[in-house]
Amino acid sequence: MDISFDTLLQKDSFTKEEIIRLLKASGEQEKALFKRSHDVKLKHIGNKVYFRGLVEFSNICKKDCLYCGIRASNKMVNRYDIADDQILKAAKFAHEHNYGSMVLQAGERSDPAFVDRICQLLKDIKKLSNNELGITISIGEQTKETYQKWFDAGAHRYLLRIESSNPKLYSKIHPDNKEHAHATRLACLKSLQDIGYQTGTGVMIGLPFQTYEDLANDILFMKEFDIDMVGMGPFIEHDQTPLYEYKDDLMNLNDRFRLTLRMISVLRIIMKDINIASATALQAIDPLGREKALKIGANIIMPNITPTQERANYLLYQNKPCIDEGADDCTNCMEARINMADGEIGYGQWGDSLHYKSRR
Numbered sequence: 001m002d003i004s005f006d007t008l009l010q011k012d013s014f015t016k017e018e019i020i021r022l023l024k025a026s027g028e029q030e031k032a033l034f035k036r037s038h039d040v041k042l043k044h045i046g047n048k049v050y051f052r053g054l055v056e057f058s059n060i061c062k063k064d065c066l067y068c069g070i071r072a073s074n075k076m077v078n079r080y081d082i083a084d085d086q087i088l089k090a091a092k093f094a095h096e097h098n099y100g101s102m103v104l105q106a107g108e109r110s111d112p113a114f115v116d117r118i119c120q121l122l123k124d125i126k127k128l129s130n131n132e133l134g135i136t137i138s139i140g141e142q143t144k145e146t147y148q149k150w151f152d153a154g155a156h157r158y159l160l161r162i163e164s165s166n167p168k169l170y171s172k173i174h175p176d177n178k179e180h181a182h183a184t185r186l187a188c189l190k191s192l193q194d195i196g197y198q199t200g201t202g203v204m205i206g207l208p209f210q211t212y213e214d215l216a217n218d219i220l221f222m223k224e225f226d227i228d229m230v231g232m233g234p235f236i237e238h239d240q241t242p243l244y245e246y247k248d249d250l251m252n253l254n255d256r257f258r259l260t261l262r263m264i265s266v267l268r269i270i271m272k273d274i275n276i277a278s279a280t281a282l283q284a285i286d287p288l289g290r291e292k293a294l295k296i297g298a299n300i301i302m303p304n305i306t307p308t309q310e311r312a313n314y315l316l317y318q319n320k321p322c323i324d325e326g327a328d329d330c331t332n333c334m335e336a337r338i339n340m341a342d343g344e345i346g347y348g349q350w351g352d353s354l355h356y357k358s359r360r
């Protein structure tokens with residue numbers, strides 16, 4: 001006989017079947033799940049929320065992921081690559097506004113000039129901030145040598161979503177070629193961890209063909225891999241991508257949103273001291289989406305500080321929020337929202353993953 005839901009919630013680790021049960025919770029049970037993850041968060045990492053000023057500096061991408069609006073084959077996208085001085089200006093803004101950290105994210109490229117450019121940018125950001133600004137990068141799959149170069153130049157966190165821990169599902173949402181191999185993505189995560197990065201991964205939730213069992217396995221994968229940070233969010237279809245064909249088979253947006261909250265909640269109970277980002281895609285579905293995630297277990301938020309004129313061209317999915325706001329507007333709005341979610345902003349702090357510290 002199954003144990004009661006309340007007894008289940010008091011456990012610290014779960015079987016796959018138990019995770020599925022938690023992911024399917026609704027009504028009072030869902031509320032109890034959220035209460036438990038909220039309590040775990042407060043007890044283990046407190047109510048601090050850390051900023052990562054996000055610069056989406058280029059949408060040029062050599063990959064062709066079937067879900068992504070900036071995939072190489074999408075000829076309707078206006079491609080951009082923000083000049084280095086503009087990126088440094090954004091870094092300066094983050095530093096001056098006490099953000100503590102920033103994230104450099106872009107489509108994937110790995111030509112030598114690009115690799116060197118990132119090295120120089122990392123060094124310049126460290127210099128202009130007197131080493132005070134923490135830097136996360138998220139620029140996809142690279143060789144171990146490249147990851148090492150970027151680490152040596154000053155990046156200390158890397159976010160590379162596994163997208164799905166199930167290789168079969170992965171192959172359904174990516175082209176079938178060696179540029180898009182699940183094994184490579186996994187090997188990249190391993191290299192990042194070996195080099196010493198705070199290593200982050202994540203998945204999209206509500207993908208076509210995805211099952212509850214897949215999602216439970218994703219959580220078990222994160223635990224097994226012993227990741228330090230997570231950024232996971234709802235899948236949102238984009239009409240200029242091949243996966244749009246399956247739009248009628250998807251869970252409705254609100255269900256994808258709730259399921260994402262339950263994924264965050266379950267992961268927080270299992271991995272008590274990792275950093276969990278409140279994904280921007282949550283806000284595309286619910287205007288208060290990111291605050292809701294902070295309340296039930298997330299502790300990282302990524303205010304967009306990309307120069308406004310380029311934001312509208314980094315559309316991974318439709319209905320992306322804040323594409324017409326300047327960075328200042330974004331900060332003010334964020335502060336009010338975080339207070340509303342009973343959080344306190346960890347201004348001027350890196351907010352590193354406590355899990356990373358204890359793992360090392």
Ligand code: SAM
Nearest residue numbers: 067068106107108138139140161235236316317
């Ligand atoms: N190129 C880097 C990489 O692959 O990690 C970073 C940029 S990539 C666009 C960032 C993330 O956007 C992906 O890992 C993916 O999970 C997410 N993403 C792409 N298309 C999406 C969609 N339609 N809905 C939700 N998330 C999406």
